[in-house]
Amino acid sequence: MALLGCRLIGLDDPRRRDQIKKLIVYVEMDRCTADAVAFVTGAKLGRRSLKFMDYGIMAATFINLDGPRAFRVISTEEARDLAPLYAPGETDKSRQQIEAYRKMPECVLFRVQKVHVPISPYDLPGPTRSKVTCTRCGQVVRDGKEIIRDGEPLCKPCALGAYFQNPQAIGWPEMHRSPDDQAEACPERDPNAT
Amino acid sequence: MLKKVPLEQSIGTSLAHDITEVRPGEFKGPAFRKGHRVCEEDICHLQRLGKNHLYVVDLEPDELHENEAAALLAAAIAGPGVVWQNDPREGKIEMFAESDGLVRIDTAALGALNMIDEVMCATVHTHTRIRKGELVAATRAIPLVVKREPIERATAIARSHGAIVEVLPLRPARVGLIITGDEVYHGRIRDGFEPILRRKLADLGATVQAVAFLPDDAERIGEKIREHLGAECDLLLLTGGMSVDPDDVTRHGIRLAGADEIHYGTAVLPGAMLLVAYVGAVPIIGVPACGLHHPATALDLVLPRILAGERIGKAQLAFLGHGGLCRQCPTCIFPRCAFGKTT
Numbered sequence A: 001m002a003l004l005g006c007r008l009i010g011l012d013d014p015r016r017r018d019q020i021k022k023l024i025v026y027v028e029m030d031r032c033t034a035d036a037v038a039f040v041t042g043a044k045l046g047r048r049s050l051k052f053m054d055y056g057i058m059a060a061t062f063i064n065l066d067g068p069r070a071f072r073v074i075s076t077e078e079a080r081d082l083a084p085l086y087a088p089g090e091t092d093k094s095r096q097q098i099e100a101y102r103k104m105p106e107c108v109l110f111r112v113q114k115v116h117v118p119i120s121p122y123d124l125p126g127p128t129r130s131k132v133t134c135t136r137c138g139q140v141v142r143d144g145k146e147i148i149r150d151g152e153p154l155c156k157p158c159a160l161g162a163y164f165q166n167p168q169a170i171g172w173p174e175m176h177r178s179p180d181d182q183a184e185a186c187p188e189r190d191p192n193a194t
Numbered sequence B: 001m002l003k004k005v006p007l008e009q010s011i012g013t014s015l016a017h018d019i020t021e022v023r024p025g026e027f028k029g030p031a032f033r034k035g036h037r038v039c040e041e042d043i044c045h046l047q048r049l050g051k052n053h054l055y056v057v058d059l060e061p062d063e064l065h066e067n068e069a070a071a072l073l074a075a076a077i078a079g080p081g082v083v084w085q086n087d088p089r090e091g092k093i094e095m096f097a098e099s100d101g102l103v104r105i106d107t108a109a110l111g112a113l114n115m116i117d118e119v120m121c122a123t124v125h126t127h128t129r130i131r132k133g134e135l136v137a138a139t140r141a142i143p144l145v146v147k148r149e150p151i152e153r154a155t156a157i158a159r160s161h162g163a164i165v166e167v168l169p170l171r172p173a174r175v176g177l178i179i180t181g182d183e184v185y186h187g188r189i190r191d192g193f194e195p196i197l198r199r200k201l202a203d204l205g206a207t208v209q210a211v212a213f214l215p216d217d218a219e220r221i222g223e224k225i226r227e228h229l230g231a232e233c234d235l236l237l238l239t240g241g242m243s244v245d246p247d248d249v250t251r252h253g254i255r256l257a258g259a260d261e262i263h264y265g266t267a268v269l270p271g272a273m274l275l276v277a278y279v280g281a282v283p284i285i286g287v288p289a290c291g292l293h294h295p296a297t298a299l300d301l302v303l304p305r306i307l308a309g310e311r312i313g314k315a316q317l318a319f320l321g322h323g324g325l326c327r328q329c330p331t332c333i334f335p336r337c338a339f340g341k342t343t
Helices: A002-008 A032-041 A078-086 A093-103 A155-161 A177-183 B042-048 B065-079 B107-114 B148-160 B195-201 B218-231 B250-256 B298-307 B314-321
Strands: A025-027 A050-052 A059-064 A067-074 A110-114 A131-133 A140-142 A147-149 A152-156 B001-006 B019-025 B027-032 B053-056 B064-065 B082-084 B092-097 B103-104 B119-123 B133-141 B146-147 B167-168 B174-180 B207-216 B235-239 B262-265 B273-277 B280-289
Touching: A002 A025, A002 A032, A002 A059, A002 A067, A002 B107, A025 A032, A032 A050, A032 A059, A078 A093, A078 B107, A093 B280, A131 B235, A147 A155, A152 A155, B027 B042, B064 B065, B064 B148, B065 B092, B065 B119, B065 B133, B065 B146, B065 B148, B082 B167, B103 B298, B107 B119, B107 B148, B107 B218, B119 B148, B133 B167, B146 B148, B174 B218, B195 B207, B195 B235, B195 B298, B218 B235, B235 B250, B250 B262, B250 B273, B250 B280, B280 B298, B298 B314
Parallel strands: A025 A050, B174 B207, B174 B235, B235 B280
Antiparallel strands: A025 A059, A059 A067, A067 A110, A131 A140, A147 A152, B001 B053, B019 B027, B064 B146, B082 B092, B092 B133, B103 B167, B119 B133, B262 B273, B273 B280
């Protein structure tokens, strides 16, 4: 998937220094494919060249910022069903898939869409574009990710809610503990306690 | 895009597709061909065919008519030895053998193509012996109007495998026959193998260049094999001595001749004791005794493939198992039966 995507956008060695800065990859699943794509391309979350879209789809979009050319490569579901035909001599299912995927041409393994990906300047690699402070919790928010409510900037957890619940600040003694100390240092908290 | 027109308003329009007529036991085919301009006299006939509406096709740039789609598919599916004409009937294009030979289907590619919605290709079994002009495959798009994308995808899959359907020519082999067995050599019984094998070989376009009769003597069998090879035989068939008796020494003789690859035993009945060996590039087939009285055996499955240039090894013999059981029908119709039709 990664090799095909990079080839389509004209990058033959995406890990090379002159190419790595041109590449942005959107992965649409948090499965092994995402790690494989990241490894082969060298794209990283921290470099802002790897974007995660939580679609649960075996697909990734490859963008050459020089182009801009963008192609979305999608794994076909039928490739799995076709494995016994491509590797009939292998009876172990896992090994059969590996052998079959090696033999399958790209057009059997993948579908490809030419796509346009509007990328905000705030999402591009490079230095931090902006910093604002959430007027509710005081957290600094980088790169335009704040939400403006009634003209005031809020961080997303304050404005939209967060993936975590009941945040409670803890003091230094508790931060300093290790899991082995759990019994004596960290008695069970009642999340509903005030 | 398809527009539905009531039949009574269709006079003067051109048919968007062939219209099929089926008269049980009498006729099945197009009553009207695509492009036919509907006239008043057609209306009753069309009503008899159950038509109350007709389609008018107005294709979008990303759409194809079924006939155009079928031609694109056929061009990608048909490989060497396969011919077809761009004259779809009822949206379907048939492909035929350009000459006598052996059909080879890339079953993986065929499966991949048929996994695409709205396209299909059906073929005869791979390794079917075929005559010039016989039907080997047919393809079509399923709907009357199809998007370009699945057609382009299907053709890309076919082309990425080279092609899907081929008819391989059978090489005109020069065959050396070695008929072993004390009972025949000493004249106790009459040999039945030579005429049978001559007939089968002639049917496949091969010629018998040399025939030898030998006793159950491994040394002499080995020597005769080398002699036949020296006489430029490029395929050897040995009969007799392929079983499990102490006098069955033909295998040993083949080994003495320098065979560097010997596969004894096939997943086929009749014909489990068939042997395939190679001295260099020259194949040697040990024909089991069942070849004397069964019209079709493992030999009939393996021989055409060897003549088509395939090197038969352990896997090829093992994979014959699925479909390798002859049903011993009172009237044998091989090869028009399931015997030897593997996937």
